[in-house]
Amino acid sequence: MVWMGKETVSEIVERIAAHHAPFRLEHFFYQSNRAGVGSVPMVILLSVFVGLTMALLTGYQLQRFGLVTLVPAVVSVSFTREMGPLFTGIVLASRIGAAYTAELGAMTAGGEVDAIEGMGIGALRYLVTPRILAIFCLTPCLTIISVVSGILGGALISSLMLQISYSYFYDQVMTNLLVKDVMAGIVKSLLFGAIIGMIACYKGLSVKGGAVGVGIATTSSVVIAISAVIACDSFCNIVMVTFFP
Amino acid sequence: MSAKPEKLVEMRGVKLQFADKVILDDVNFSVQTQEVLVIMGLSGGGKSTLLSILMGLLKPNAGSVLFKKEDLTKLSRSKLNEARTHIGMVYQNAALVSSMNVRENVGLPLTELSDKNDKEIDSIVDQKLELVELKDAKDKLPSELSGGMQKRVGLARALAMEPELILFDEPTAGLDPINSKHIDDLIIRLRDKQRVTAIVVTHEMESAFAVATRMAFLHEGKIILEGTPEVFRHSDNPIVSEFLSSYSNHEHAKE
Numbered sequence: 001m002v003w004m005g006k007e008t009v010s011e012i013v014e015r016i017a018a019h020h021a022p023f024r025l026e027h028f029f030y031q032s033n034r035a036g037v038g039s040v041p042m043v044i045l046l047s048v049f050v051g052l053t054m055a056l057l058t059g060y061q062l063q064r065f066g067l068v069t070l071v072p073a074v075v076s077v078s079f080t081r082e083m084g085p086l087f088t089g090i091v092l093a094s095r096i097g098a099a100y101t102a103e104l105g106a107m108t109a110g111g112e113v114d115a116i117e118g119m120g121i122g123a124l125r126y127l128v129t130p131r132i133l134a135i136f137c138l139t140p141c142l143t144i145i146s147v148v149s150g151i152l153g154g155a156l157i158s159s160l161m162l163q164i165s166y167s168y169f170y171d172q173v174m175t176n177l178l179v180k181d182v183m184a185g186i187v188k189s190l191l192f193g194a195i196i197g198m199i200a201c202y203k204g205l206s207v208k209g210g211a212v213g214v215g216i217a218t219t220s221s222v223v224i225a226i227s228a229v230i231a232c233d234s235f236c237n238i239v240m241v242t243f244f245p
Numbered sequence: 246m247s248a249k250p251e252k253l254v255e256m257r258g259v260k261l262q263f264a265d266k267v268i269l270d271d272v273n274f275s276v277q278t279q280e281v282l283v284i285m286g287l288s289g290g291g292k293s294t295l296l297s298i299l300m301g302l303l304k305p306n307a308g309s310v311l312f313k314k315e316d317l318t319k320l321s322r323s324k325l326n327e328a329r330t331h332i333g334m335v336y337q338n339a340a341l342v343s344s345m346n347v348r349e350n351v352g353l354p355l356t357e358l359s360d361k362n363d364k365e366i367d368s369i370v371d372q373k374l375e376l377v378e379l380k381d382a383k384d385k386l387p388s389e390l391s392g393g394m395q396k397r398v399g400l401a402r403a404l405a406m407e408p409e410l411i412l413f414d415e416p417t418a419g420l421d422p423i424n425s426k427h428i429d430d431l432i433i434r435l436r437d438k439q440r441v442t443a444i445v446v447t448h449e450m451e452s453a454f455a456v457a458t459r460m461a462f463l464h465e466g467k468i469i470l471e472g473t474p475e476v477f478r479h480s481d482n483p484i485v486s487e488f489l490s491s492y493s494n495h496e497h498a499k500e
Contacts, residue, residue, distance in 0.1 A: 014323045024356075107342070115340035118300045119354045119406075120329030122322075126357065 001202045004124065008132075011125035023129045031134035035096045036141060043091055043142050044149045050087060051079060051150030052157045059162040068162055072172035075154035080181045081188075081240075084147035086233050088139060089192035093225035097200035100131055101221035104204025105214035113205060128205070132197035139193030140186050147185065180244060188236050192229050199225045252311075253278050253410055253442050259298060259308035261291075268294050269305070270466035276410075276459075281436050281443045283453045285488070286463035292446040293337065295463070296412045299444065300334055301325045312410070330358055333403030337415040339395035341387040341402070347374070348383040351401045358406065373401040377431060393424030400431060411435070413445040417452045425452060432456045450489065454478075462488070 012022040059071045104127060107113050117123040151173060158164035203221035207213045255275040261268045268291045276282045286292050297303040298310060301317045310317045312328055320328060341350045351370045355361055361369070374380045377397035387395055396416060403411055413432065417425035429452050435441045436456065447453050453460065453474075460477050462470040462485050470477065470485050480486060 011322070018323070110343065111336055111338055111340035112342050114297075114302055115334070115336055116342070116353075118302055118329060118332075118334050119358070119402075120326035121354065121357045122326060 001198055004128070004202050004205065005198060008124040008128050011122040012129060015122070015125055022125060023133075027130040028134055031130045032138055034099070035092065035131075035135045036138035039091060039095055039138075039142055040145060042095065043088055043146045046087055046091060047079075047084065047146040047149035048153035048156075050083060051075060051153030054078070054083070054150070055154035055157045056161060059158060059164075063162070068164065069168075069172070071154065071158055071162060071164060072169045073176035075158075076151050076173040076177050077181055079150040079154070080147050080177060080185045082185075082233070082237070083150060085139075085143045085185050085188040085192060086229070087150075088143045088146045088189060089196065089229035089233070090226055092135060092139060092142070092193070093196045093200075093229055094222050096135055097196045097225045098218050098222050100135075100197070100200035101204040101218045102214055104201060105207035105217045108205055108207045109210050109214055123205075128201045131201055132194065135197040135200075136190065136193040139196075140189045143185055143189035184236070184240050184244075188233060191232055191236065195228050195232055196225045199228060251278050252276070253280075253313065254299065254444070255311040256295075256299075257309045257311070259295075259305045259310065261294060261298065261303065261305045267466050269298075272308070272463075272466070272468055274461055274468055274471060276442060276444060278409075278442050279436075279440045281432070281445060281456050281458045283445045283447060283457035283460045284463055285446075285448055285453055285460065287488070288448065290463050291466055292448075292463055293414050296334065296414050296444070296446055299412060300332060301329060330354070330406050331408050332410045332412065333406065333408035334412040335396065335399045335403050335414065335416055337418060339387070339392075339399040341395055341398055343387050346384050346386055347379065347390070347398050350387070350398060351383075351405055353402065354406050369405060370401075373404050374398075376404065377401045391424070393420050393427060396420070396424075396428060397431070400428075404435075409442060411441055411443045413443060413447070415447055415449075416445065417447065417449045425449065428452075429455045 015022045055071050055075045058074050059068050062068050062070055104113070107127070113123045113127065116126055155166055155169040158169055159166055200221050203217045203224070207217045252275045256272050259269055259272040272295065274282070284292055284295065294303060298305055299312075299317075301320070304318055309319075312332065315324075315328065317325060317328060342353065345353065348367075348370050351373055352366045355366045355369060370383065371380060374383055377400055379394060379397055379401065382390060382394060382398075387398070390398065416428050416432065420428065432443065432445065433456055436443065436458070445453070445456055457474050459473055460471070461468050462477075462482075464484050470480055470482050477485065477489070
C-alpha cells in the first residue's frame with residue numbers, strides 16, 4: 001500500500017512536471033458525487049437513530065442522579081469528537097470502499113488496468129487519484145452532516161421523552177461544544193477518508209483470479225478498512241487526550 | 246541502392262521466471278520496420294508474456310528489450326510511458342474500459358496523452374472507427390458488442406496514437422471464421438497500405454500465414470525456429486511440423 005501511495009504521488013508529480021493536469025476534474029466530481037452525495041441519506045438515517053438512542057439511554061441513566069440537563073452536552077461532544085467521524089467512516093468503508101474495490105478489482109481481472117498502463121496513461125494516477133481524493137475531501141463533509149443529524153436526533157428525543165426543550169438543547173450545545181472538538185472530528189475524518197480510499201484501491205488493484213478474486217478482495221477490503229478506521233480512531237483519541245486534554 | 250531497414254524492436258537474451266518456473270529462456274529476436282512478425286507456439290508457452298514484456302508491463306529477470314535502440318527495461322517510468330505511446334496493443338480479450346462507450350475508449354489515449362481538443366479527438370476517433378468499420382457503434386458500450394467487434398474497437402484504440410509498432414495478442418482467438426477473416430484483412434491492410442510494423446501472437450495457422458512477413462516459433466520458453474512463412478511450410482523441425490500438421494487447414498496453408 002505504501003508502494004501504491006508512493007507511485008501514485010510520483011506519477012502525479014511527473015504529470016504536473018510535463019505540464020498536464022494530474023487527473024480530470026470530471027472524474028473527481030463523478031467520484032465525489034458517488035462517494036458524497038450518494039452517501040448522504042444513509043449517513044443521515046444512521047446518525048439520527050444513533051443520536052436519538054444515545055440521548056435516550058444517557059438521559060434515563062442521568063435522570064437517576066438528577067443530571068438530565070447534561071444530555072445535550074454529552075450528545076453533542078461525543079457525536080462531534082467520536083460518533084460522527086466513526087459512523088461516517090464505517091458507512092463509507094462499507095459503501096464506497098466496497099464499490100471501489102469491486103470496480104477496480106473487476107477492471108484488474110478483465111485486463112483493463114493493464115491496458116490503461118500499457119497505453120502509457122499511468123493507471124495509478126488515472127484510476128486511484130480521483131477516487132482517493134474524492135473520499136478524502138468528502139468524508140469531513142459527511143461527518144459534519146452526521147454530527148448535525150445525530151445532534152438533531154438527540155434533540156428530538158430529548159424534547160419528546162426527557163422534557164428538554166429545543167432552545168435549551170441548542171443553548172447547551174453551543175455552550176459546551178468547543179472548537180477543538182470540531183477540529184478533532186474533522187482531523188479524524190480526513191484520516192479515515194485517506195485510509196478507506198487507500199485500502200479499497202489497493203485491494204482492488206491487487207485482485208488475483210476472476211469473479212471469486214473480486215469477491216474475496218471486496219470482503220477483505222471492507223473488513224480491513226473498518227478495523228483500520230476503528231484502530232485509527234482509538235489512536236487519535238489517545239493522542240488527543242494526551243496532548244490536547 | 247535502398248537503405249537497410251532499421252530494427253524497430255529487439256529482444257536480447259530475455260529470461261523470465263516466476264519462482265522455479267522458467268517462462269522465457271534466452272529469447273532473442275528482432276523486428277524491422279514495416280515487418281509483421283508472427284510468433285506461434287503452444288498455449289501457455291509464454292507468447293502473451295512476451296508481449297507484456299515488450300509493453301514494459303513485466304520486467305525480465307535478464308536480458309534487454311530494445312525499442313528504437315532504447316532499453317525498455319532500464320527506462321524511468323516517465324520515459325517508459327512516453328515509449329508506450331509509440332506502441333499500440335490489441336489484447337486477447339480486447340480489454341476495453343467497460344464503463345466507457347466505444348468513442349470514449351478509442352479516444353482515451355488521445356484525451357489523456359495528447360494536447361488535442363475535443364473536436365480533433367472526435368475526428369481521429371471517427372477516422373479510426375471507419376477504418377475498422379464500426380463508425381455506427383460509437384455510442385455503444387463494450388458489453389453491447391460482439392467479441393469480434395470488441396477486438397476491432399481494441400484495434401482502433403491501439404491505432405489512435407498512430408503507433409510505430411502494434412502488438413496483437415491472439416487477435417482472432419475465439420472468433421468465427423468470418424470475423425477472423427475480417428481481423429486478418431485489417432492487419433493485412435495495415436501492413437500493406439499503412440506500412441505498420443507489427444508483432445502478432447497467435448496459434449491460428451490460417452491467420453498466421455495470411456498476415457506474416459516473418460515467423461517465429463516459441464517452445465518451452467525458447468525460439469526454436471525463425472524464418473519466412475516459406476521456411477515454416479517446409480520445416481522438418483518435429484515440434485513445428487507436428488504443430489502445423491495438427492491444424493486441419495495446414496495442407497491448405499502449405500499449398
